[in-house]
Amino acid sequence: MNKTFTNNNIDNFTSKELDWKIIQSEMKNKLGSEVYESWLKKISFIEEHNNYLLLSVPTRFIRDWITSRYLDQILKIIKLYKKDIIRIEFKIIDQKIDKELKDSINIENTQNEKVSFIKDSYLQYNRIDPNKRFDNFINGSSNRLAYEASLKVTETISHYNPLYIYGGVGMGKTHLLNSIGFEMKKKNKVMFISAERFMYQFVKSIKSNDMVKFKEYFRNTDILLIDDIQFISGKEAMQEEFFHTFNALLDKGSQIIVSADRAPNKLMRIQERIKSRFSGGLVVDIQKPDLELRKKIVQKKTDELNNLYSDQLQVSKEIQDFISNEISGSVRELVGAVNRIVSFSRIYNKVLNLPETKVVLKDLLNISENKVTIDLIQTIVCKFFKISKNEMLSSRRSRYLVRPRQTAIYLTKVLTSKSLPEIGREFSNRDHTTIIHSVKTIEKIKEKNPEMVDNINKLKNQILYNNKENEI
16 A cells, blocks of 8 residues: 655645646546546646646546546545645546647637637636537437527527527436537637526625626626526516616627526526516527437447447447436436446457346436335245245255345345345345355356356346236
């Protein structure tokens, strides 16, 4: 194990600028060379703000993987060197547009940029994601109106003003706003901000007695895009300022595009005059993706990952169809499901079959929930091996009983959160060491016996989903 930091390292803790090479070295030491080379090496340092870091990674898949597994540990390492850092933000930067983005992030060139920023604030970088464009937005019957309206706005400013797009979480609202901003920043001055950041800057400006500058920044723009406007709910003072900013922009012919999670008349604790302004423009909604659109999304995502990992394992057509049919909640869930399948395939270096896919995606699947109990596991295992539950729970050690019993114990350990003593009690008060032995025995058999692997997968499938179609 590595020793704690030396006194020489401590000098870096209070340094004005974070040395990213030192952080990289520590990540490699703390998290291991394999993890570092596979994932963390791909992180690049962009900029350090007052209390957070802006980092970049080449793909959304890498960002999601790092965020879900290593973010807390990375932040812990960074905080040892810079205590003020409380969070990390990732930017997805394609190598082809790396230079363009870095130029737009450079605050010294703010005056020459088409996208406006507020100095010394959270808006010091361009929120527009170059990976979210019209050409990679997949449209279907559920989102076509919103897509067409967004395209129209980029052709004729103020034709639909404001454009109000609403829909549930993960439906593509931010993608459309981002696409509009990405397209229009070529010839116009664009401000793209979330309602939450607008609120933060508003409060900050009041505290610093600098509302004049705030008004200048937000009213001196050609295109204002505000994401998740529902978050201004209940903030009366901020709503007042937003209303006047809104009117000032309309008067000067600027285009306003707003997104929310509900229709204008359903917004809670927001001034009626603001809701009236929203309703006076073009209001379009994005509905849940239908099966045809879901298939398109899954196909495109798998193609992207197959191209990215061409030398790795592929997602089969059967799995793609299964995901498209069973996950109907949102676009984000669909993409997350494909990412998860690819991740597990690469980690275990094998192509997942359908039962394994169901286990991996159990929290996302839109199948009627079936709470897994030990009694259910015992019942299904007994039926599979054609023995009675009394025989399984007995003290007899006949071979035809021992294997089913060990299988049931193994599945209980894998599919429930029960402790070893709790599992032992449900199997006729067996000792926890017996439980451990049973689990290890099945794991060893699985390594050498494909038939056991197949049986375990079939049983998992039945236990988790109780699907008659898959009954054995």
